[in-house]
Amino acid sequence: MENAFEHNHFMQEIGYEPKGENGITGQRFFQKGGDNRTHHVHIFQVxxxxxxxxxxxxxxxxxxxxxxxxxxxxxxxxxxxxxxxxxxxxxxxxxxxxxxx
Structure with a gap:
């Protein structure tokens, strides 16, 4: 799962902001749109x-x-x-x- 952190820049290049675990242990969470969020992505370990x-x-x-x-x-x-x-x-x-x- 640490590999997800290594690739934050790829998500940032397409407009997503990395939010870390964002309250759920073991997840990687990305959000797009700031306070007016339009999209979000959850990444979990297989x-x-x-x-x-x-x-x-x-x-x-x-x-x-x-x-x-x-x-x-x-x-x-x-x-x-x-x-x-x-x-x-x-x-x-x-x-x-x-x-x-």
Missing amino acids: GSNEIERHLAFRDYLREHPKAVQETTKQLSTPYDYANGYISLTRLQLAHFYDRFS
């Missing part, structure tokens, strides 16, 4: 349990558009976007995993 968890959450959100609307509504309230987004996402993921694991 075989990481986090891959299945993230894909399951993505699939759940695709199948439950009301959950996306509620998330968007919660994120539109004024607060520190970066910390608030991370906290909200962690709470949602915890709730999702408790329900569906």
